[in-house]
Amino acid sequence: MMLKNPAAKYRPFPAVPLADRQWPGRTITQPPIWMSTDLRDGNQALIEPMSPEKKLRFFEMLVKIGVKEIEVGFPSASQTDFDFVRMLVEENRIPDDVTIIVLTQARDELIRRTVESAVGAKRAIVHIYNSVAPVFRRVVFGMEREEIVQIAVKGTQLIKELVAQHPQTQWGLEYSPESFSTTELDFSKQIVDAVGAVWQPTPGNKMIVNLPSTVEAATPNVYADQIEWMCRHLDNRESLVISVHPHNDRGTAVAAAELAVMAGADRVEGCLFGNGERTGNVDLVTLAMNLYTQGVAPGLDFSDIDAVRQLVEECNQLPVHPRHPYVGDLVFTAFSGSHQDAIKKGFAKQQPDAIWEVPYLPIDPADLGRSYDAVIRVNSQSGKGGMAYLLQQEYGLELPRRLQIEFSRAVQRMADSTGREVVASDIHALFSREYLEQDRPYDYVAHRMVEDSAHGVQIDLDVTQGGAKQACRGAGNGPIDAFVNALGLDIRLMDYHEHAIGRGADARAACYVELRVGDGATLFGVGIDSNIVTASFRAVLSAVNRHLAQAGEQGAPVARAA
Numbered sequence: 001m002m003l004k005n006p007a008a009k010y011r012p013f014p015a016v017p018l019a020d021r022q023w024p025g026r027t028i029t030q031p032p033i034w035m036s037t038d039l040r041d042g043n044q045a046l047i048e049p050m051s052p053e054k055k056l057r058f059f060e061m062l063v064k065i066g067v068k069e070i071e072v073g074f075p076s077a078s079q080t081d082f083d084f085v086r087m088l089v090e091e092n093r094i095p096d097d098v099t100i101i102v103l104t105q106a107r108d109e110l111i112r113r114t115v116e117s118a119v120g121a122k123r124a125i126v127h128i129y130n131s132v133a134p135v136f137r138r139v140v141f142g143m144e145r146e147e148i149v150q151i152a153v154k155g156t157q158l159i160k161e162l163v164a165q166h167p168q169t170q171w172g173l174e175y176s177p178e179s180f181s182t183t184e185l186d187f188s189k190q191i192v193d194a195v196g197a198v199w200q201p202t203p204g205n206k207m208i209v210n211l212p213s214t215v216e217a218a219t220p221n222v223y224a225d226q227i228e229w230m231c232r233h234l235d236n237r238e239s240l241v242i243s244v245h246p247h248n249d250r251g252t253a254v255a256a257a258e259l260a261v262m263a264g265a266d267r268v269e270g271c272l273f274g275n276g277e278r279t280g281n282v283d284l285v286t287l288a289m290n291l292y293t294q295g296v297a298p299g300l301d302f303s304d305i306d307a308v309r310q311l312v313e314e315c316n317q318l319p320v321h322p323r324h325p326y327v328g329d330l331v332f333t334a335f336s337g338s339h340q341d342a343i344k345k346g347f348a349k350q351q352p353d354a355i356w357e358v359p360y361l362p363i364d365p366a367d368l369g370r371s372y373d374a375v376i377r378v379n380s381q382s383g384k385g386g387m388a389y390l391l392q393q394e395y396g397l398e399l400p401r402r403l404q405i406e407f408s409r410a411v412q413r414m415a416d417s418t419g420r421e422v423v424a425s426d427i428h429a430l431f432s433r434e435y436l437e438q439d440r441p442y443d444y445v446a447h448r449m450v451e452d453s454a455h456g457v458q459i460d461l462d463v464t465q466g467g468a469k470q471a472c473r474g475a476g477n478g479p480i481d482a483f484v485n486a487l488g489l490d491i492r493l494m495d496y497h498e499h500a501i502g503r504g505a506d507a508r509a510a511c512y513v514e515l516r517v518g519d520g521a522t523l524f525g526v527g528i529d530s531n532i533v534t535a536s537f538r539a540v541l542s543a544v545n546r547h548l549a550q551a552g553e554q555g556a557p558v559a560r561a562a
């Protein structure tokens with residue numbers, strides 16, 4: 001049961017004393033160093049950890065999209081993890097511009113095994129961690145601050161000693177005071193400075209100081225304050241790479257990472273699509289694409305984001321949510337009428353090389369290799385814009401606005417009665433039934449037409465009426481006028497639109513007419529034919545037949561009074 005008074009069990013996170021904080025006034029103008037921990041933090045959180053084959057495919061994909069720092073595992077955890085790192089090294093799988101990182105607890109035997117795993121790599125970073133927060137000091141380690149500092153210091157000393165024995169590898173150190181964000185800042189500084197004093201980094205050979213929110217416990221501004229505080233107070237800042245490793249327990253890891261970068265972080269650790277312990281690590285894809293939509297090149301290439309997602313889903317055996325930013329199945333889809341209307345207008349106005357300004361779409365799906373197919377989908381929440389967009393995209397039909405209004409009522413009825421999504425082929429089938437297959441009682445058969453400036457248009461027309469062939473003749477000041485006169489129909493042409501469908505020899509004409517038949521209401525007819533004039537005749541008959549079908553026997557007559 002939720003408590004009536006949660007304050008009896010939970011306490012608010014204290015603010016950071018940083019009155020002159022600078023980060024709120026900053027903007028991000030370049031990407032951080034990206035570090036993927038998919039193969040470590042991501043992998044350790046999977047129901048079934050990845051096989052070596054999957055890890056390798058994942059590694060190669062990370063390389064392909066441009067990640068330069070990849071945490072490849074926890075080699076002392078298992079033979080599988082150890083062998084994977086050895087395989088990368090021995091089979092020369094690590095490109096020259098990529099650095100691998102191997103994680104270890106600050107325990108002697110684990111450190112030895114970890115260093116051993118990476119020997120022979122061109123470059124490798126040994127990542128050592130120990131938890132420093134009060135609850136860990138008390139509950140997990142049963143140690144005072146100074147003893148906790150000694151764990152990190154002794155671990156670093158051992159690493160320094162071991163890596164010195166393998167100078168063919170260019171070694172780096174990453175130190176994580178685990179659970180940094182729930183630790184007193186002065187203690188985090190004390191332990192990081194102590195590690196730095198052992199490792200002795202220089203501006204040319206920096207040490208990575210990774211400041212994780214191991215469990216996200218406060219609003220992102222608090223994390224940003226903590227990062228800015230550390231950047232200002234740590235010894236030898238110019239010799240350090242400040243890294244962040246936000247988890248997503250409160251659902252704000254992306255915001256925390258972004259504010260932390262504004263606060264001075266140089267590097268971000270995370271996983272693709274936010275895999276990782278519990279609610280996951282920060283999602284590197286969202287971070288990168290957020291930068292991209294601000295006009296900042298992220299240095300990671302998600303031009304085929306669906307392929308990346310597919311591989312990640314396969315390796316992690318976890319689905320990516322349909323609403324996941326940038327990649328989810330539904331994130332570029334509008335069902336609702338007003339969104340569809342604005343998107344359709346936005347697409348029509350958007351120039352190919354101009355700044356992207358399509359309402360409701362923060363990014364051009366094409367930049368991510370995604371198609372426009374799913375941008376607009378139709379259900380009972382949709383308006384005319386949605387179905388018009390689908391008919392245009394899928395079938396090349398450009399319905400005039402008033403026809404959109406007329407036809408959308410039929411689509412709405414269909415969506416309401418099924419209660420389901422109506423796909424483009426359903427809409428087209430309905431459109432065909434409603435307009436194109438209206439061949440009773442009148443159906444077009446053939447015509448011959450002569451036109452001269454003195455007499456206008458003369459037409460000989462063959463139609464069927466109720467199945468019976470009928471030949472008639474008429475004249476008028478244009479083809480439609482002559483056609484209507486030949487049939488003796490009581491109709492007035494209110495509006496006319498035409499356009500080509502397709503190009504070249506296969507091109508056809510689509511013609512839309514709005515007619516008033518007798519005293520009845522106005523309604524549309526549509527004709528499609530390889531001949532533009534025939535298309536217009538078919539459109540007229542479509543409207544007349546629709547009128548007769550709707551009006552029934554009581555309807556207005558279509559034949560002119562004698």
Ligand SMILES: CC(=O)SCCNC(=O)CCNC(=O)[C@H](O)C(C)(C)COP(=O)(O)OP(=O)(O)OC[C@H]1O[C@@H](n2cnc3c(N)ncnc32)[C@H](O)[C@@H]1OP(=O)(O)O
Binds near residue numbers: 076105
């Ligand atoms: C926040 C993070 O994600 S950190 C990374 C976590 N990832 C993993 O743990 C995955 C891989 N880990 C493993 O497979 C195992 O933990 C192993 C093989 C590395 C070690 O297993 P075990 O030897 O059984 O130790 P275990 O991990 O349970 O740790 C317990 C002991 O290590 C100590 N310890 C835990 N973390 C650390 C650390 N970072 N540095 C030093 N000591 C540590 C604990 O205090 C405890 O000590 P105690 O036995 O004296 O009480």
Ligand SMILES: CC(C)C(=O)C(=O)O
Binds near residue numbers: 041129212214215
């Ligand atoms: C090892 C550290 C960086 C970690 O995974 C965490 O704190 O979440």
